[in-house]
Amino acid sequence: MKKMIIRFALPMLLAIAGSAGLFAQTQVSGDILVNTTWTLANSPYQVIGPVRVVQAAILTIEPGVEVRFGGQMLLTVDGQLEALGTVSDSIYFLADTLVPDTGFWQGIDINSSLNAFAHLEYCQLAHAATALEMIGNGVGSHLELENSRLSACGNALRAWKPGSATVRRCHFSQNYIAGLDADLEVRRCSFENNTYGFLASVCDIDSSTFSFHAVAAIAHSGGRIANSLFLSNVIGLLEHGGTPLDSVINNQFAENDTALVSGNNLSAVVGNELCANMVNVRLTSGLNLSMGPNCWCSIDSQAIQATLIDGHVLPGLGLLTFLPLDASCTVIGQVWPGDTDDDGVANVADLLYLGVAFGRTGDARGNASPGWVGQAGLPWDQSFASGLNYKHADCDGNGAVNLDDTLAILANYGQTHYKTQRVSGPNGIPLFFDVPASAAAGDTVEINIRLGEAADPAIDVYGLAFTLEFDSTLVRPLTATHTLAGTWLGNPGQDLIDLAVNDGNLSWAIVRTDHQDTVGNGRIGGVSIVMVDDLTRWVQFDSAFSVTTPILVNKNGQSLDIRVQVVPDHSCGPDRFTVCPSPASAQVRIGLDSLIAQEIAVFDHSGKIRYLKSGTLTGSVTVNTAGYQTGIYFVRVRLSNGLLTKKIFILQE
Known part of the structure; x- marks a missing residue:
């Protein structure tokens, strides 16, 4: 295979271009001293040694490029990184191995001491120890992260002061910790199936969703969490530390084991919906907590009190006082163009209410605008079964419900205001x-x-x-x-x-x-x-x-x-195997059904093997998990023709 070697003054960037199968490849390591572009034509880029973008240089990565990191390899940004993919052509930062584990490569460090800057959009990062980290002390660095996916990492994002980060429309999944920060702004992001969502010291989180975590969010030094959904977590929001959160406003907590845990006298907990949780609020200190008006899906004070753990239940804890809103949790009045069902978000579900009201007419809105802003309007003569007035289906405000109203749904798609959430159940x-x-x-x-x-x-x-x-x-x-x-x-x-x-x-x-x-x-x-x-x-x-x-x-x-x-x-296709119970505590039973396995392994989020059995395996295997810490683990079954993997949550009391 013919190779081309490009040499720079030391410290140098070494690039080797060649071919692997039908694809070109470029091997990189060393310092990037001048403005450099990694092109799609030379992709994938294999990081075979540490790479550093020096302070005066800009590294630009084209859409569609794959950057594959060797074991423990690191990209350090002292200057500037521009990785701007597109909706149809992402940029990939991946482990250079066929069977990657969490932490295979180190990640991307953005150097705060040198005022570094990084902008990533439509990027996918996986299997790093810490995918993106603001490091160092000094004047500060900044990260702009948009429309990207971070998965299967130890820490997906870590931002320490004086560095700061703005994160918009990103998805975090299957990480041990999705975000660990000191100065972070999060907007319209989704967090799913991480062990921990955010461990935040100073945070500003708005219009985001957190589901299926051991702890969705931990806040300990102030900040704001608003207009977000906490669904099906063991703990939704855990608040503790020296400085209470400034505000917890207009969030929805549903189907969590415990919705809110507080060790501080929070400044403002208002406008939230706390429904269908096993425990709505748990206090952990002797400080009292006075909650403002919130919706508990009930106005029965005794029923609400039964979902709280405070000094009435455990002597020594503070006392919690609350003011229930209307049991329906309904915000009535303004029309948000595109949100025909008034659930707080413009999405395809709004076509359903538009169809129900299709062809109906009523008073036009004098202040009609297609923009995402609440608009007052006179009620129409008809209402949906929920009691919501038909005026909400008139997205363009002209007094008639027709196909033109779908334009506002598309124009404002994904926009949110105070919202509720529908979920499916086991019946129906x-x-x-x-x-x-x-x-x-x-x-x-x-x-x-x-x-x-x-x-x-x-x-x-x-x-x-x-x-x-x-x-x-x-x-x-x-x-x-x-x-x-x-x-x-x-x-x-x-x-x-x-x-x-x-x-x-x-x-x-x-x-x-x-x-x-x-x-x-x-x-x-x-x-x-x-x-x-x-x-x-x-x-x-x-x-x-x-x-x-x-x-x-x-x-x-x-x-x-x-x-x-x-x-x-x-x-x-192959039969599946079963893992039960989940969550588990003392032991896990792995049932193979009709499969014949060559190996069964249980490993933790870092990739460490906790259990391994090889041979010709049939029937079922019981694994003692009494010594495992609470968290997410993976069961891997090796067959003669492939691997099967399942996730299980261990919950120790």
């Missing part, structure tokens, strides 16, 4: 997603979507909406397409309309427009996606996506119970 009308059991590199995979079945038909259905969230390490971004072919919900273009938004995930709403419910069962549509090209083995396809925010309504806009089920077709 079944919504099936039929998928193959496994998929390989480059496969085009069809997802057949069915609503109702012969023995359990969908009755009184008018519309539905849902989002398919894809794992971008498995599914090629923006390849999802959708079709209504074969639907029984109606006749597309006549009495049925739909709206889909593909921003890496696919959000889709389908609704009738004739004010008549329908009944049926079977196929309502389909989605097609393409797997990434660099998979080295087959994967269980149902791990490549998840179904979120499913909504089903009747002609009055009343929500119907819905039950989501992903149905893998095992006739053409």
Whole structure:
């Protein structure tokens, strides 16, 4: 293989360009002394030694470039880093190995002592010890991080003063700690399945979601958390330390074991919704806490008190006083263009309420504007089943509900104000997603979507909406397409309309427009996606996506119970193994069903093996986990033709 070696004055950047299979590759290490661009033509870039961007230099990385780091390799930015991908062409910072573990490479350090700057947009970072870190002391550095995904890292983001970071529209998943900071602004981000979401000393978090964490957010030195959702965490918000949070305002806490833990006398806890949590608020010190007006989904003071742990329950703790809002938690009055169901966010679900009110007329808004701002308007004569007035469906404010109103949904898509959240439950009308059991590199995979079945038909259905969230390490971004072919919900273009938004995930709403419910069962549509090209083995396809925010309504806009089920077709793929219980404490049982395994391993978030058994394994294996710390662990089963992996949460009392 012919190689080209480029040499610079010492300290130097060494670049070796060649070929690996059908792809060019460039090996890099050393100091970058002048403005440099890493191009798509020379991608992937293999970091074979530490790389440093010196103070006077700018490193620019083109969309689509892959940067692959060798073991423990580090990129240090003393100058400037510009890595601006696009919605269809991300930039990747990955481990240079086929089987990466958390912490395989060190990460990207942004040097505060030299006033460094980094701007990353549409980037994906995975398997680093600390993916992005503001280091050093001095005048400060700054990080702008937008529309990016950080996953499977020890720490995804770490920002120490005097450095600062602004994070917008990013997704953090499967990290040990998503964010550890001293000066951080977070807007419209999602945090899912990390062990810890944010450990924040001074933070400003707004319009973000936190789900499936041991602790979603820990705050200990002031700051603000507002307009965010804490769903299905062991602990939602843990507040302690020398300086209380300045405000906890207009958040929703739902289905957490404990929603809010406080050891300080918080300055302002108002406008929050605390519902369906095992414990709503737990005090941990002798300080009293006076909460302002919040919604508890009840106005029964005794029922609310039963969800609190304070000095009334445990002597020595402070006492908590509260002021309940209306049990409906409804904010009434202003119209937010695009948010037809007034749940606080403009998304495809708003097409459902638009369909319910389709063709209706009422008073126009004198101050009508398509902008994302609350607008006063006179009530119309009709209301949805929830009591919400039809005026909210008139997005453009002209006094009529029609297809033109969908423009405001698209224009303001993803914008939020005070919001609530719908979740599916174990009962209700079944919504099936039929998928193959496994998929390989480059496969085009069809997802057949069915609503109702012969023995359990969908009755009184008018519309539905849902989002398919894809794992971008498995599914090629923006390849999802959708079709209504074969639907029984109606006749597309006549009495049925739909709206889909593909921003890496696919959000889709389908609704009738004739004010008549329908009944049926079977196929309502389909989605097609393409797997990434660099998979080295087959994967269980149902791990490549998840179904979120499913909504089903009747002609009055009343929500119907819905039950989501992903149905893998095992006739053409491997059987699955089981891990139970979850969460576990003393022991875990790993059931192999009909599988014959060569190895079973349990490892922690850092990749450390905690249990290993090899041989010809069948039946089941019991693992003693009594000595494991609380956190997320992974069970890996090695077969003759691939690997199967599952996550389990260990919770020690």
